[in-house]
Amino acid sequence: MPRYEFRCRACGTTFVETRPMIASSDPAACPAGHSDTVRLLSLGGVTGRAQAPAPGGGGCCGGGCCG
Template sequence: MPTYAYRCRECTDTFELRRPMSEAGAPASCPDGHTDTVKLLTTFALTGSGAPSPAPAPTGGGGCCGGGCCA
């Protein structure tokens, strides 16, 4: 179940609620009972080794024949 962040406009506290996506737009009361709240935009980032690494740079001779000597 997703977690949504809210801010109370009366006491300026922020809080989170876990609720189904179908209730994402429903009003939320702060823990102190105030009803004037606003849902905050939250973002997340994926970090770690889950991203593919770039391909290694080619190594080898080079030259006119792809690494060999063309005498």
Template structure:
């Protein structure tokens, strides 16, 4: 289930809610009970771990071994 970020306009609290995509724009009450909130634009960062530096080439056609 997707996670959405919201900010309460009344108290300034930023919080997350897990809810179906169909409910993404529904009102989201903050943990303090305020109902005036706005959905924030979320960004996603994907880390794939450490990678080795490129040595150029690689693969048959990428390395220039094809005739």
């Protein structure tokens, strides 16, 4: 089940809720009881590191197979 991150506008608390995708846009109450919350854009499913571009001499395919 997906996890959604929320932030309370009243106290600034950030919290996570696990809920079905069909309920992703439902309101969430802050653990402190406030109701003015907003769902955050989360990149929780993105892992790993960016890779540097492959070295090459240019051209359409990196200079390795073009003539």
